[in-house]
Amino acid sequence: MLERYDPRNWSISYDDVIAHLITLGAAVLAALVVHWILFAVIRRVVSHSSSVIDDVVLAKIRRPLRFAMIGFAISIGAENDALIGRGWDVFTGFLTPALVGWVAFAAVKGVAAGYEVQVQNADDPVAHRGRMTRIAILSRTVRVAIAIVTVSLVMLNIPGVRDVGTTMLASAGLAALAVGAAAQPALKSLIAGLQMAITQPLRIGDLVKVDDQAGRVEEIRMSFVTVRTWDERVLVVPTSRLLEQTFENWSRVSEKLTGPVMLHLDPVAEVEPIRVEFERFVKEHPLWDGRNLALVMTEAYPESIELRLAMSAATIGDLFNLRCAVREHMIEWLKLNQSGALIRHRLEVEAANQRVLGA
Structure with a gap:
């Protein structure tokens, strides 16, 4: 097996290099043509829809899906070309989860952006702030999960990392205890962010008073909330603190x-x-x-x-x-x-x- 990847054992002529380049070029060109035709058809179908979500999602996934189709086309070409197959087998374990994760990440981001555009014209400002807050927190949570899974799948293709994972599974009790202790702040922030999205004690755009400082909520993240005061200062408040301590929300029900x-x-x-x-x-x-x-x-x-x-x-x-x-x-x-x-x-x-x- 080692001889297959040893460059000294390869016998490559000039004609072989030209043939391999033609194979790669044909695969990439075919992927781009298929991608263009596919999106032309999808745009034609989406144009008859009254929703703006599909338009935004289509714009977000256009670029990552193009690279994913190129990778898929090269994989098909590698099946019929031994030299390309040798190199592609090394990288496919890394590229496949990365491309799939990129497409999924872009799709979630597109859905969130589409919903934000769709609720912009809401008549009720309180309901609008609630929807914006829920969209921001939940979409960010899903994107973080996609990023973690993607990086984990990529890292598992490294032999050393895979061996470490096997060792940790062998001592699962001690590893779980160590990982649980190390991940406690992150898990606390994740739970606090999800609780903020579900219960919504405050929302993006609410006027709140924290530590005798009043301002508008600008951003709600998993670990902190930013509040812009009247003099343009920004207060950074831990999310868990807002769930555990008292604060004033002056626009919880309405602006009146x-x-x-x-x-x-x-x-x-x-x-x-x-x-x-x-x-x-x-x-x-x-x-x-x-x-x-x-x-x-x-x-x-x-x-x-x-x-x-x-x-x-x-x-x-x-x-x-x-x-x-x-x-x-x-x-x-x-x-x-x-x-x-x-x-x-x-x-x-x-x-x-x-x-x-x-x-």
């Missing part, structure tokens, strides 16, 4: 929220005129959605009172802008109409001197 503006005033403040002005301003503001509007006194201290001005908006961004507008307007109105209601903690030295001189 009610938010407060807190005013701390002097006890001499007249509350009813402040309530009338607050309600008038909010009702005329275009960002108010008409759901909630209320002013209540939540605390009363010897030196101050606390007013909570609650209002609602259709989206979280609108609510933030509305609260800022209300806060600015009410302070300006109080300075003009009830200046005595504003709390002062300043030493009015000049006024005190005038009172002393006047006495």
Whole structure:
């Protein structure tokens, strides 16, 4: 068997080399022609479909399937050519799982991309975020599994790696214990990612608050979640932590929220005129959605009172802008109409001197 792969035993003439090259060229050319015809027919069939998934999948698998068909054509040519067969037998064990894994990886990626395009026009933003999150996590899990299986099949064709695997199977108990201990963080992340996809405590695009930092969920991976804050910082939070600890999700059900503006005033403040002005301003503001509007006194201290001005908006961004507008307007109105209601903690030295001189 060793003599078959020993180049010193090969007797190759110039005509043989030309014949072998013609065989390889014919196989590659035939594969490309078949690939072109096959995809032309499939595109014709897919054009009559209303779904965009098959179009995206077809575009994703076009290139890997071309190389897979070339490899398949060379395998057929190698059956009738001894020299090509000698070399191809060495590489086919590596190329076959690699090409099959590439096609499967591209197909899964295409299906995920097709579903993402299909749900882009969803009317319900909450349902859209849920579907996007499920597609991202599940497709990434399947792709990781395909990559692991492909690499494992390729590595098993290496004699040394195969012997190591046989040795590990012989001592399966100790090996399983060692592998289980080493793979515990990866398995924990995998389980956490799958649980995140199924239960969906948060989704891509949700506005969450973690460690007193609020931001939008940009990406959900198996091991971590990225959150983009308002000042463009990125928080990287372990996925398992979000499943084990408390966090706030401000858009879990919908984007509609009610938010407060807190005013701390002097006890001499007249509350009813402040309530009338607050309600008038909010009702005329275009960002108010008409759901909630209320002013209540939540605390009363010897030196101050606390007013909570609650209002609602259709989206979280609108609510933030509305609260800022209300806060600015009410302070300006109080300075003009009830200046005595504003709390002062300043030493009015000049006024005190005038009172002393006047006495």
